[in-house]
Amino acid sequence: MSRSRLLFFLWMITIATVAMAFHPATMPMRVGSIAPAASMLEPRSGHSATLLPDGKVLIVGGMRRNQDFYKSAELYDPATGRFTSTGEMHVRRVGHIAVLLQSGKVLIAGGWVGNGGTDTAELYDPTTGKFADIGKMTIHRGRPSATLLADGDVLIAGGEVRDNESLASAEIFHVKTLSFHSTASMHHARIAHTATLLSDGRVLIAGGYAGDVSVTAEIYDPKTGTFTETGNLSTPRCKHTAALLSDGRVLIAGGSRGRDWNENLKSAEIYDPKSGQFTPTSPLNNSRFKLPDEAVRLASGQVLIAGGSQKAEVFDPASGKFFVVPGEMPDARHYMSETRLSDGRVLLAGGYPNSDQATAQTWLYVP
Numbered sequence: 480m481s482r483s484r485l486l487f488f489l490w491m492i493t494i495a496t497v498a499m500a501f502h503p504a505t506m507p508m509r510v511g512s513i514a515p516a517a518s519m520l521e522p523r524s525g526h527s528a529t530l531l532p533d534g535k536v537l538i539v540g541g542m543r544r545n546q547d548f549y550k551s552a553e554l555y556d557p558a559t560g561r562f563t564s565t566g567e568m569h570v571r572r573v574g575h576i577a578v579l580l581q582s583g584k585v586l587i588a589g590g591w592v593g594n595g596g597t598d599t600a601e602l603y604d605p606t607t608g609k610f611a612d613i614g615k616m617t618i619h620r621g622r623p624s625a626t627l628l629a630d631g632d633v634l635i636a637g638g639e640v641r642d643n644e645s646l647a648s649a650e651i652f653h654v655k656t657l658s659f660h661s662t663a664s665m666h667h668a669r670i671a672h673t674a675t676l677l678s679d680g681r682v683l684i685a686g687g688y689a690g691d692v693s694v695t696a697e698i699y700d701p702k703t704g705t706f707t708e709t710g711n712l713s714t715p716r717c718k719h720t721a722a723l724l725s726d727g728r729v730l731i732a733g734g735s736r737g738r739d740w741n742e743n744l745k746s747a748e749i750y751d752p753k754s755g756q757f758t759p760t761s762p763l764n765n766s767r768f769k770l771p772d773e774a775v776r777l778a779s780g781q782v783l784i785a786g787g788s789q790k791a792e793v794f795d796p797a798s799g800k801f802f803v804v805p806g807e808m809p810d811a812r813h814y815m816s817e818t819r820l821s822d823g824r825v826l827l828a829g830g831y832p833n834s835d836q837a838t839a840q841t842w843l844y845v846p
Contacts, residue, residue: 535556540590578626622670673687727752
């Protein structure tokens with residue numbers, strides 16, 4: 480072989496090797512990194528975090544430690560990277576719902592107010608920075624799920640009246656009348672479940688517990704106002720997280736097979752609305768539970784999962800695998816919040832380690 484042909488041959492091998500190294504099948508997209516950011520004004524876990532239309536994030540309620548709940552709220556401004564106080568709620572609460580309505584106001588309802596749930600609800604107005612009491616829910620609910628429906632109303636499902644009294648009931652918040660009305664009940668009582676709005680406007684309710692940790696799932700159809708059972712999860716789980724993928728399927732990840740600190744899960748699975756079945760996918764790199772109800776879908780279509788571990792992870796739907804994000808929190812943070820900002824970054828705020836003492840620390844994920 481001539482020298483020129485040999486050099487050409489070696490050059491082609493080099494090009495092929497580089498192409499294989501960077502091919503999506505062998506190398507995932509960039510998974511970004513996390514780094515410390517400014518602290519909140521108060522240490523919080525079990526709070527809510529809602530992206531407002533102006534790009535700021537509303538942080539509401541939560542707790543410093545068990546039975547030490549907040550009325551206070553604060554705003555995070557991505558432009559300055561700082562937190563400032565805003566109006567106070569009328570009720571101290573943790574594990575409540577927070578839903579951005581189409582009007583730009585935020586519905587705050589339910590949650591724990593001591594040893595039991597509350598039926599109170601408030602509306603936050605970003606233009607005034609104040610909370611206003613509105614009509615009460617149909618029943619006291621601690622840690623229910625809440626889903627903004629296509630018509631602007633909100634589905635509120637499950638939760639607990641008090642410890643060990645889980646609910647199967649559900650209700651609708653009607654945005655036009657600012658009132659709550661019962662809808663059909665779920666087939667199974669549950670708390671610490673997930674509720675995911677599907678591409679067709681229906682809602683997938685999955686897992687949770689009511690005495691025992693549940694393997695069941697069901698679908699709410701706003702057109703009929705009823706729940707229909709669908710395929711079971713591949714493993715019972717509660718305090719897990721879920722995210723709608725770009726192709727319409729739903730990722731379910733982490734959680735626990737037990738109610739507290741036992742049997743935390745690495746496993747993950749995907750729900751296909753077309754078949755109504757759950758299929759296991761590659762596991763997380765770290766077991767984790769007490770997660771935000773909704774994981775964050777990034778602009779890339781990847782899904783960021785944070786909380787319950789010192790490391791964050793990204794799920795890549797193309798490969799079906801989880802990849803650890805560079806950067807590390809000092810402790811595993813339980814019931815932290817995870818909010819995608821307008822510029823694509825994600826604010827990770829608060830949470831608590833096993834000591835039950837919340838932190839005011841926050842981190843920013845940069846894709």
